[in-house]
Amino acid sequence: MKLYYSPGACSLASRISIYEAGLSAEFVRVDLASKITERGEDYMAVNPAGSVPLLVLDDGQPVSENVAILTLLAGMAPQLAPSGPFSQIRLIQILSFLSTELHIAFKPFWHSASESDKAAASAAVVRRLTLIENDLRELYLFGPRFTTADAYLFVMLRWAREFAVPISAEMKAYFERVAERPAVRAALAEEGLPVPLPDAMPEMVAT
Ligand SMILES: N[C@@H](CCC(=O)N[C@@H](CS)C(=O)NCC(=O)O)C(=O)O
Known part of the structure; x- marks a missing residue:
C-alpha cells in the first residue's frame, strides 16, 4: 500500500499506525500548497479533495478520510x-x-x-x-x-x-x-519532526 502524506499533518497518524502494525508501505510526500507530490504528480488527479491522508491499497483502491483509514488499519492489525x-x-x-x-x-x-x-x-x-x-x-x-x-x-x-x-x-x-x-519516534524521525521534549507543552493552570 501507499500513503500520501505531508510531514506533521494528520496523515502522521496513519504512518504511526502502519509502523505500530508492522505493515509495509510506501510513503509519498505531498506539498499541500502546490498539490504536487515528491514524484512530480498532480495530487489533485490522485485525490480530488487535495487533502492527506490518502491510502492506496495494493489492488489500487484509494481510501481517503482519517476515520476510514484508521478504522481500516485497525482491522488489518487487530492489536491496534x-x-x-x-x-x-x-x-x-x-x-x-x-x-x-x-x-x-x-x-x-x-x-x-x-x-x-x-x-x-x-x-x-x-x-x-x-x-x-x-x-x-x-x-x-x-x-x-x-x-x-x-x-x-x-x-x-x-x-x-x-x-x-x-x-x-x-x-x-x-x-x-x-x-x-518506538513506532511513534520512528514516524516522527521519518517525517523530520523532533521528538517532543518533556515540559515543551504549556500546561493548563488550575483555577
Ligand atoms: N476530511 C479529511 C480532512 C483531512 C485534512 O484536513 N487534511 C489536512 C492536513 S491535516 C490537509 O490535507 N489540508 C490541506 C488541504 O485540505 O488542502 C480527513 O478527515 O481525512
Whole structure:
C-alpha cells in the first residue's frame, strides 16, 4: 500500500499506525500548497479533495478520510483496535469525535485567522480535549492497549503544543507516554519532526 502524506499533518497518524502494525508501505510526500507530490504528480488527479491522508491499497483502491483509514488499519492489525463487545463502534465513535470535533477546531490556526479567532479556536480545542480526558483510562484511550485513535490524538496534541494551546497535566503525561513509543519516534524521525521534549507543552493552570 501507499500513503500520501505531508510531514506533521494528520496523515502522521496513519504512518504511526502502519509502523505500530508492522505493515509495509510506501510513503509519498505531498506539498499541500502546490498539490504536487515528491514524484512530480498532480495530487489533485490522485485525490480530488487535495487533502492527506490518502491510502492506496495494493489492488489500487484509494481510501481517503482519517476515520476510514484508521478504522481500516485497525482491522488489518487487530492489536491496534480496542477489544470487547461493541469495540468497532467505540473506535469509530472516538475517531469521528477526533475528526469532526477536535481536528476541525484547529482549522483557524492554519487559515490566517485573527488573534481573537485563534483565541476562540484555542478555547474550543481545550473544551474538546476536556471531553476526551474522561475517556483516558489507564495508559491510552481504550485502556492498556494503544489503538489507531491514540495515534490520531497524539498528532493533534503535537499541534496543541505548536499553537501553545494549554493542556491538562494528565493529557501532557499521556502525550509524553505516546511520544516514547518506538513506532511513534520512528514516524516522527521519518517525517523530520523532533521528538517532543518533556515540559515543551504549556500546561493548563488550575483555577
Ligand atoms: N476530511 C479529511 C480532512 C483531512 C485534512 O484536513 N487534511 C489536512 C492536513 S491535516 C490537509 O490535507 N489540508 C490541506 C488541504 O485540505 O488542502 C480527513 O478527515 O481525512
